[in-house]
Amino acid sequence: MKMKRKYITALSTVIGTSLLLAACGGGSTPTNSGSTTTPGAASPAAAAKKADGPKLNFRLAETHPADYPTTLGDKKFAELVNQASDGRIKIDVFPASQLGEEKAVIEQVQLGAIEFTRVSTGALGGFNKQYEVFSLPYIFDNDNHQWKFLESEQGTKLLDSLESSRMKGLAYYSSGARHFYSKKPIKSIADLKGLKIRVIQNKVNIDLMNALGANATPMPYGDVFNALQTGVIDAAENNYPSYFSSNHFQQAKNLILDQHQRVPEVLLISKVAWDKLSADDKALIKKAALESVKTQKAEWDKFEKDSEAKVKAAGVTITDVSDLKPWQDAVKPVIEKYRNDYKETLEAIEKARK
Template identity: 35%
Template sequence: MRRIVTIACAIMLAVALSVPAFAGQVVLKLGHIAEPVHPYGQGAEKFAELVKEKSGGDIVVKVFPSSQLGGQKDLIEGLIFGTVDMALVGTAVLGQFQPQISIFDLPFLFQDRAHAYRSLDSVGMDLGKALEPKGIKLLGYMENGIRHLTNNVREVKTPADMKGLKIRVMTNKIFIAMMKSLGASPTPMAFGELYSAMQQGTVDGQENPSAHIWTKRFFEVQKYASLTAHAYSPEPLVMSMMSWSRLTPEQQQILKDAAREAIDWQRKLSADKDAEYWKLIAETGKIKITEVDRNVFMEATRPVYEEFAPIVGQDNIDKINALRK
């Protein structure tokens, strides 16, 4: 990973002064892994619509959903090398390129959504600046949602019930440590492989927001859902620095303005849809949904903070805690 970033930085340095500006209409490719109906899939389309409107059609954003341009790691590497213009990716994967941004993957970090938004729009944007020398421009954070646990072995009410469960996680050290602290056996796996892995029993379960559980139809291959709300997942809207540097200052401002407006719109949509998705999931009758005492899960994951505070920065954790109300 370090080698990829080092090579990319060298390439960027070599071409920074020679990259020509976009000629004529600007067409930007934006990739993500969600279904088009997912709230951040809709957020991507809203962003494209706003960019077209604000630029008078001079800038066109073409959205490629459902991993059409690759998985999240592929998308990030595409940004670095300039083969992908824009992407929506999780902090869990982006953190492989900027470790401090993994702070947003810590368990039970936020008091509520409002606290998450305040933190992302301040601390999060500051942390994003460190991505620029690595070839990535952060425009802001959309929302993936609040993560919950599902499995097809047993009802989970406490961490003790998770003992031995094979739970799919992203390739992210914090999520791996989190699942270990809860007694599960974390199994890193690409998102696109997850449905079949649960169907075939390669893994027992997974953890994701309701939007993915519904739109990816995970409820079809899972018997139990536990409302652990163990983590909040933002979805950064990022751009290749190579593509960004080819825009005029006026065009860059259009993208910034459209991103801010689209992010506000998408966050509201995501929050509104959350309860609706759980209602739809429950109505299928295919999965039992269980309320849990989140405090016992919170207590079990405290060691994760001790392990990762030196990496994400205790000062950054303190800044986020100071934004609680």
Template identity: 40%
Template sequence: MKKTLGLLLTLLAAGAASALELKSADVHNADDYPTVAAVRHLGSLLAKSSGGALTVKVFNKGALGSEKETLDQVKLGALAMTRVHGATLASMCPKSLVPTLPFLFRSVAHQRKVFDGPLGEELLQACDHQGLVGLAFYDAGARSLYARRPVKTLADARGLKVRVPQTDVWVAAMAAIGANATPMPIGEVYTGLKTGLIDAAENNLPSYAGFRHMEAAPVYSRTEHAMTPDLLFIGKRVWDKLTPTQQGQLREAARASVQLQRQLWDAAEAQALAAAKAAGAQQVDVEREPFRQAMAPVYARFVNTPELQRLVKAIQETK
């Protein structure tokens, strides 16, 4: 009996010692933010499917650094996983530029269909050569223009000083519709709108309401010009340490986490819209086709290889 008990304790200790905790980073502050909650859900599913051999611990609030810093840590193997915005990747993984392009997706439903199919699988592999194994696309919302007045037509956009993130694609996109791109940190946008330093900004609904931009720009014009996703990566150095079975368990948990993340994101958008309307903001519909056609010079400049052109065409033709 003593020998049996001793053997059992030894086996349990060995199992505990072989358990691997995958540390994952996210810069968002809220513990219930959709991507943070999704990766925690992934961890719960993975712990169950792996019998406790694999667990995930999420460090959010930027505790492990900026998105660029966590990507570097993942590539080196110092950190297992990280969630980053797609715009962070465009300069290092050429195919990753494609989902950031303006007016590429016709709707959120179109975007999700692309990401759930073979094109999504191909795009998830865009950073393999950088030592980053793509696990999931998460929603980061459709970005739209907001200002003191409606922006329904190209004529309405002409001459507006619009805050955009510091990326070449978005500076070019604003120029294509006749607006003046004004890159600035998100924390300065509220004051910029209030003081007239900028006339407009663009972002998704949760950011619009969360940063209280509706107080300074009460008209949200649904251009839905960008649907750049978030992505979840695991470093190849850590990935290669997993057995094929464990890799399959991780991918399955990641797929399941996408469904939860989308539900949480949709709920966050509905809540943000209600908050904006309660504060007196209004949303207006936009005829998007003229805006899309105006992007021709942007696509000519940035979609400049046969491979990128093939991907864009395939996405546009996805029904």
């Protein structure tokens, strides 16, 4: 009898354990909402998820404020991606350098820690030498000339070249012309002599300042206001919207419209993130990026006019440059120094001029 009771107890334990495993899903395919599933077959929900692709949540780092034209372009891009994927792909935009300054963000994008960013091609020059071409002065006559090049085969080739730097260029954004602004009056090239001017850190910008008789002072964009305020630098250079939105006009109330550079922006994705996407998702994201350009350009034009009006109202002294030839002549040695390095791109820019 004792042996019989021991056998019954052991059998009960085995049966109980088997039932527990089954209840926990250890012995069969789990069910959804009480439905039954054939062992080894995907559930309806899993099949639908596989057909549509995985849900993805990405971050996009932006240096400028929430209402800045590039940020509005970023948001339009995120909105278009969300719509095209029926909500499956979500991109959160983080403006105002919440995820870091441009250089640090680019490094994080290369590692895949941040998936998307919008950066100046000036900043990209430190990571991909071909992008330093945009820092060359007076290579574009105007915005139309610049966009003819950016939308050309060579412009697209430059975007694709970022893959060698562990990034994927998606689209260009507008950034207008850059001008000098200073704490002291500047009416001509001569007034730049000896000034400590903040620049984006790349060799071309440093050579440009030397050609104009100024002292290049590389520093992050977010440090410029305090540097102007404390006298660490005497001047800086940027476009109208950045000059206004950064409040630099409060510290440097003299602006000269010399148009020395037209440095476009780039919307890009980490190659780590890009390589994990399906072909359909890559096409969806690329299309959304290109469609967002129209919104960004329109917002840029509007913001540029508004910024100009507001800095004028704030008492900024604005000097127009009616004859750019002396400026162009002064910086020709810079272009010639780098011509062989960017020969193909400069030829394409010249072609776009015609």
